Every structure is written in structure tokens, then in C-alpha cells.
Amino acid sequence: MVQYKRVGEMLLEQGLISDTQLQHALKVKLESSLRFGEILTSLNYVSEDEVTQCLAEQYGYPVADLTRLTPEPEAVALVPSMTALSGLVLPVKLTSERFYCVIADPLDVPTTDAVLRMVGRPVEISLANPTELFDLIVQTYRLGPRVKQAKAPVVPAPKSDDVMVAKKPAKPRQKRPVKIDPQDDRFALLAALSGVAA
DSSP: OOOOOOHHHHHHHTTSSOHHHHHHHHHHHHTOOSOHHHHHHHTTSSOHHHHHHHHHHHHTOOBOOGGGOOOOHHHHTTSOHHHHHHHTEEEEEEOSSOEEEEESOTTOHHHHHHHHHHHTSOEEEEEOOHHHHHHHHHHHTTOGGGSOOOOOOOOOOOSOTTTSOOSSOOOOOOOOOOOOOTTTOHHHHHHHHTTTOO
16 A cells, blocks of 8 residues: 655655754744745755655656657647646647646646646646746747746745754755736736737
């Protein structure tokens, strides 16, 4: 029988975070609406790629190599840019039987259900880290520099520097997109897309 493991437990077992870091992230999670992986990356405990790899192992999805992907125009045409950007979902390929796409969040059932309704056939997904996926969506839909990056989530810093000792040097923070919920943040998304449509 396969035992379900949470992302934090998996990262701890792999030696990517310490128990102290895990406990701090769990405390932050109690006061945050962010996903646990987002909290860990915001605290610079792990990279987005490390979280994506754990999610792929946890849910049994492949990780997409975005450097080798060339989305087919027929697939891209089926998913509006607003859906792609708000759900961080990139259409890749369309066959007579399946629709292939890359997503950042394997638990985003509303987005995958919306895509399923749009394409009218079973959806095969693979995962990619949110920042790189966002960039490729902008490039694929030719949204250009007018799309504004949302601010990265703010996570409280540890109370004491000596308590949260990282096992490896912290990587420089990248500006990364925050997933926009089209129901709650429609104005933010529309503002980001303003002037994009010619």
C-alpha cells in the first residue's frame, strides 16, 4: 500500500528543508491562504523547481521541459489567454482523442475542469514551475511587456535569525507571478491584460 506524503514531509526526507523550517512554514500556513509550496518558496527554503518535482511525485504527473515545448497553434486557439494566464495553464497539443497542457497547480480542479469543457476531450497534464510557465504563456499568447507581473506573496520573516538556519545559501528572489483567481481578482487580471488585445 502506497502511503500518501505531504510536500513538506517529502522535502524534509530529501534533506531540502530542515524540521525547523518545516515547522515555521506550517505556522505561517495557519495564517495564510497561500499553498504550502508557495510559502516554502516565498521563504526561500526551496526553489519552485523543487516544489514542482515533489508535486509531480506526489500526484504522479510528469514534469514538462518548457525549453523543448512548442505549443501547437490549434491547441492554443482553444484556450483564451485570460484562462491561460489566470489558471497558469499552457495548451500544448491537440489530437483527435486528447488535449495536452502544462499547469503549475495539480490541485486546480476549476481550471482543469474549465479546460476540459473548452476542448471537449480528456485532458492530459504535466507540471512546470509557475514563473517559467507564466513567462511561456506570455510568450505563446504574445502578450508582451504590457502584462504586469503580480507581486510575490509576502510571508512573515522568522522571529530570530539563528532559529531558521538554511541548509544551503538562499537563492536570489525572482519576481514571480501570483496565480490570479478569476472569480476573486477579475479586476487585477483585467488590469494586467489591459491594452494587450489589439
